[in-house]
Amino acid sequence: MGGLPVSIYQKRGIMKIISSEPSQVLAGRIADALKTSIIDVKFSRFPDGELYLCANGLDEDMVIVGSLVDSDSLIQLVLLIDACEGLNNQLVIPYMGYARQDKRFKAGEPVSARAISRVLSRGVDRCITVNIHNKKVLSYFDIPAFDVSLARDIGTHIKSMGFDDPLILAPDDGAAAFAQAVAAYGSWDHDHLDKTRISGDEVRMAPRTLSAADRSVVIVDDIISTGGTIATAAVMLREQGACDVFAACVHGVLTGGAFARLKASGIHEVVCSDTIERGCSRFSAADRIAEALVR
Ligand code: R5P
Numbered sequence: 001m002g003g004l005p006v007s008i009y010q011k012r013g014i015m016k017i018i019s020s021e022p023s024q025v026l027a028g029r030i031a032d033a034l035k036t037s038i039i040d041v042k043f044s045r046f047p048d049g050e051l052y053l054c055a056n057g058l059d060e061d062m063v064i065v066g067s068l069v070d071s072d073s074l075i076q077l078v079l080l081i082d083a084c085e086g087l088n089n090q091l092v093i094p095y096m097g098y099a100r101q102d103k104r105f106k107a108g109e110p111v112s113a114r115a116i117s118r119v120l121s122r123g124v125d126r127c128i129t130v131n132i133h134n135k136k137v138l139s140y141f142d143i144p145a146f147d148v149s150l151a152r153d154i155g156t157h158i159k160s161m162g163f164d165d166p167l168i169l170a171p172d173d174g175a176a177a178f179a180q181a182v183a184a185y186g187s188w189d190h191d192h193l194d195k196t197r198i199s200g201d202e203v204r205m206a207p208r209t210l211s212a213a214d215r216s217v218v219i220v221d222d223i224i225s226t227g228g229t230i231a232t233a234a235v236m237l238r239e240q241g242a243c244d245v246f247a248a249c250v251h252g253v254l255t256g257g258a259f260a261r262l263k264a265s266g267i268h269e270v271v272c273s274d275t276i277e278r279g280c281s282r283f284s285a286a287d288r289i290a291e292a293l294v295r
Contacts, residue, residue: 015293016059018084020066020076026094026274027065029286034293043076051075053083061088063293064124067275068097069253074116081123090293091124094275094285095251099133114140128292130275130285131178131222131250148288150250150273151178155185157248157271157283158218166216166246169193169207169237171229175221182220182248193219193233205236213241224249224272227258231265244268250285252278 018039019027031038066077101112117140127145138145170179170192183190191207234245252272271282
């Protein structure tokens with residue numbers, strides 16, 4: 001941390017990329033987008049299981065990239081920041097795990113998003129996240145923090161799939177603005193699903209105003225976690241006459257067999273970005289992150 005103003009990065013124009021293990025592929029793409037190099041880091045463990053790393057060739061202006069996909073990835077990020085101590089460091093958290101515990105829901109709980117933000121603020125000048133679950137979390141960092149959106153990249157991907165007039169649907173009103181932003185890239189119709197409780201254990205999900213009948217539907221969301229929300233929606237949309245249902249998200253957390261659950265529900269294709277590297281990662285966050293880094 002050099003305490004230098006952010007504009008210094010633009011003046012120098014040279015930033016080297018360093019990454020935790022889970023974000024290596026995306027970090028390589030960011031390096032390509034910025035026409036810079038990525039630092040070689042050796043990752044291993046001490047005999048007792050503690051994480052170890054050693055970076056080779058640190059430079060003055062560093063971009064530290066790491067998604068928080070589990071506890072080890074958090075420790076790797078903390079260690080990378082420490083290895084870069086004394087340099088001008090920008091932090092990129094492509095997928096910020098723990099962001100969904102963004103308030104104390106009941107007494108005795110931590111505000112996990114705040115705890116993590118504070119820990120990761122130390123030693124860096126600013127932070128960039130990608131479609132963070134709640135932008136309020138950005139204020140938990142002790143440094144300037146910004147969020148970038150992949151709405152354009154999902155929109156571009158949907159275009160490449162060659163649909164004839166798809167309906168872009170958010171699974172709930174919380175994701176409605178995101179669905180609208182995605183739809184804007186193709187001037188497509190957009191809506192969000194409303195949930196109506198029919199009885200104690202029966203719920204109906206349908207688009208709030210538009211009909212899904214005889215249309216290709218793309219459900220878009222920031223995160224697919226267990227896939228439960230979208231799988232339920234897909235079954236109902238098919239019952240309402242949708243031709244094909246697709247799912248696209250930024251962060252493919254895909255926990256507990258989510259991908260299979262989604263396919264079993266009749267979803268034609270599930271795609272996500274590379275904020276978490278998955279077999280179904282079809283578009284990259286690299287360009288949006290690179291733009292934010294030089295902005
Ligand atoms: C919720 O607010 C998020 O935007 C996602 O809709 C949610 O995390 C998805 O969870 P799941 O895939 O477990 O239904």
